[in-house]
Amino acid sequence: MGLKIGLDFGTSNSGVAISDGSQVRLLPLDPLSALPEVVKTILYITRDYRPYIGQEAVGLYYQHNVGRLRHYVQKWAGEIDYRGADMHYVRDIFVTVDELQPGRLLQYLKTALRKVGGTAAYTGTQIFERYYSVPDLVHAYLSQLKQRAEDYLGEPVTGVTLGRPVKFSENPDHDHQAEQILRQAAEMAGFQQIDFELEPVAAALYYEQTLTHPQNVLIFDFGGGTLDIAIMRLGDPHHHQVYANGGIGIAGSDFDRAIIEGRLLPHFGRGQVHYPLEVVELIEAVPDWMALPELSTPQVRYSLEQAILAGSAPARLNTLKSLIFNDLAFSFYNQVEAAKIALSSQGATLITLAEQGLDLWELYTRAQFELDIKYHQVQIEQVLWDTLAASGLEPGQIDAVVKTGGSSSIPVFTEMLGRIFSPERVIASNPFSSVTAGLAIRAAQGSV
């Protein structure tokens, strides 16, 4: 019989913890990270199909890709049948691939779970000669995390309590499908005993350990991918009740996108220069972390060079060209995320990227950020009120508001919670590890 762990598979960061029933231990599984118990949810798959995660993945990505050579070749990808009333012919389809590409970097894997089902579903991606479905991608990450946990603990890990958002999707079928995919990936990673706990409930379990008397608690779990809210009665062993759960698929990655769209796309000329349609489409693809790295093809280079030669804002297009063709997408998104984080503690910051012919400089203030995410803030406040209404409680009946998750540190949301519930009742829990710790507590309860 192996150990059972709590595993928080987050949009930006993940973590593993174990509990013996009395004490929770967060496992330092990423020694290269500033917070070793927080493992970035980043997966790097090399040409020989070896997966790397966390800071090791980031380091390898930079080591392999900065300033590397490229060689594009046409590869046969399949064929398309054209059928008309009186004709039928088959056409070969070729794609352009960089045969010197050393690996693929993937982030926001959990977002893929939010995109299962529906017409715009994300089902997977081609990595070199293999197709990775969403379960394959999640499995690649989870198996590495499991391996690290086993190496650290020195014992096999067979059970896991996985966190999940209150809603992967508004559509119940898609929501169920996303949980099934996560379960399937965990099974493929070698976990035999798998159960789930809602992430805000896990955060509540962690908070409950500090309570000496019963309280009505609102958990505000605001991470990279979703906002999850749970209103519960905690601290009373005879009366453990979840009054209401709520959530919305808005969080840190949406704010990053809002920053890019509002502040950085104008650097490439969006909304200011009249470009050909193909160039406009390229610019529109910049906020999409999955699309940008795929744009470095000879065709795109040709389109950009033609537009530059035509003289339509050549300096701005050259900036775009440099971003696409120097593997700077990851640095670009990191800069945006770093600026967002900096604005939680200061009033102004810089978003800069000055390398490889790129000179991006944007002075960004907290007031601008709050303006850019105002639309999301209104939606979030609405979800909060809706969840509160569903619980049947008034704001004054909430004894404590526990905020956790990276995005919960954004001042405008702390102010919002303070305004609704009064500032002294808003408590900051460990933003990156309280869910992980709560999942470990749940795992230990399940093992007993």
Added chain:
Amino acid sequence: MITPEKIEEWIKEAEQRPSSAPLIIQFIANRLRDLASRNEELLGENIALLTGKRVEEYKQRIIHLEYQLELLKRQLNGELTEADLTDAQPTSPEPATQPASLLIYNPQGQVLRLELPPSPSSNGSWLSLAVPVLPNEEPLRLLAVPSTEELLFIFTSGRAVTLPLNRLPLSDQGAPLDWSTASIPDEPRAGELLACLAPVSRLALADFFLQSSRRGFVKKINASLAPSILANHFIGTGIKQRADRTFELALGRKDDRMALVSYEGYLQVLDANSLPTAIEEVMHLGATDHLIAAFILDPGRSLLVATQLGKLIHRTTENMETAVSYKTRGTALISPSRREQGVRVIGAAAAGEADWAIALHLDGRLTFHAIKDLFGSGVVPTQSELVALTVLSA
């Protein structure tokens, strides 16, 4: 990109949170300073364009590139066509095995050219020279390069002549090798000696020539002057003292480091970009000392130094300190006691594990050695003494 709307938003932030104001001012001030500096550069560039100076520079550059193209064509025996250049594709990272030659030359301008085995498979003796190699005579020099190289013959008078290596006749390796069978591609004129042979086929990739003298003086010459140097057959002596003599010429790039190794076992590593364009002493050698090697320290390769007894000194280049002062004789490679006992350096080069070393012994033997074996053993076995050592890059 600063718009009036953005300025309004910054002001709003400063009004809402006065604590943000110093930060905003600091960011803007830094940016202004940066932009002012760039503006000055652009204004300078504008003046250069208006006065025609930049046009002149580009014309020179075009002439230089045309010369390089001509060199490439000659290397490929005229097989390079316009179509080859326009259809050029990135080549496979695996270098093609190409024939290589060993050149043995002396100050009288005599050159023996031997064809090297394409893929040496064993270490040890290879050929013998029939003429005895005397230690106190003018030293023989060795150079091992691909047979497609273009050579620059540099004489002590400052004269410089180019010649494709494959135009040098091959010595008959079956017969005894002596100077009577050597060719004299360009006979030294009265009062001059052959200082060195420099491979220059990679001139198009170089930023400058680095000319060194026996007494540790160096002169950096911008590669854009190459057409003029080659057209006039004159590069200069690179010496300041009457007793000094032109020694070596290397091609360097801005990020390169140059190594100078002396006969008495001192090493000076220099940042190539900051070397002087005027002739300047960059290694302060003792009265009895002189340079034995001057070369570029390629990144990822090691420094290999050989003494006359066959002992090798192997240093990795990563942690090698670059000299900050030209007034020193550099770092000692051998201990003072061994120097007093008469140990001297006879050759040095940058070497990689896949390379081969060729050693010339006092008894006239030429021997081949895999560098990786030499790194392991630390010695070139010799029955007499070593006279010279060179490295053939893989």
